[in-house]
Amino acid sequence: LDALPGQLFQGRVSSIAAQGVKEENIVTYEVAISIEDANPALKPMLTANIDIVTQKLEDVLTIPLEVLRVEKGDDMVDVLVHGEPQPRKVRVAFRTDTQAVVTKGLQEHDRVVKPTFKKDSPHAS
Structure with a gap:
């Protein structure tokens, strides 16, 4: 989120668009995420470019x-x-x-x- 740089949020993916949108050879998918312990600065329907971490492995x-x-x-x-x-x-x-x-x-x-x-x-x- 450009409005909250450096902030990390935890949540659950609630839906992923069935089809992506291709723009300049990059395919993006609309994803809805339910944020846990939401920051009051987060507003419904905000858009963001994010990285989704599905698993974190350390010392491997x-x-x-x-x-x-x-x-x-x-x-x-x-x-x-x-x-x-x-x-x-x-x-x-x-x-x-x-x-x-x-x-x-x-x-x-x-x-x-x-x-x-x-x-x-x-x-x-």
């Missing part, structure tokens, strides 16, 4: 999706061990468009590398 280990692969239904990464990539099974709790949150199989200082496919690998072209 993340890796780029490009280093993650699936083998026989398991999430796998290649970790450098003595300078050589070694496959390792990991447990992924959450994915974004670019990152994966790993909850098992890696430690903070492990060096993960992009997977390489050997010629005799079923993934090779």
Whole structure:
């Protein structure tokens, strides 16, 4: 809200428009939010550009999706061990468009590398 810069509000999404409006290659959706413990300065029908946080994760280990692969239904990464990539099974709790949150199989200082496919690998072209 331009009228209340820096203010954070908690609320629940009560409705989302079924169709967005495209303007200059950006699609926006009208969303109605019921604010909890509303500030008296908030008035009905105000408009705002907002970020909706659906989940906040702190102190988690993340890796780029490009280093993650699936083998026989398991999430796998290649970790450098003595300078050589070694496959390792990991447990992924959450994915974004670019990152994966790993909850098992890696430690903070492990060096993960992009997977390489050997010629005799079923993934090779």
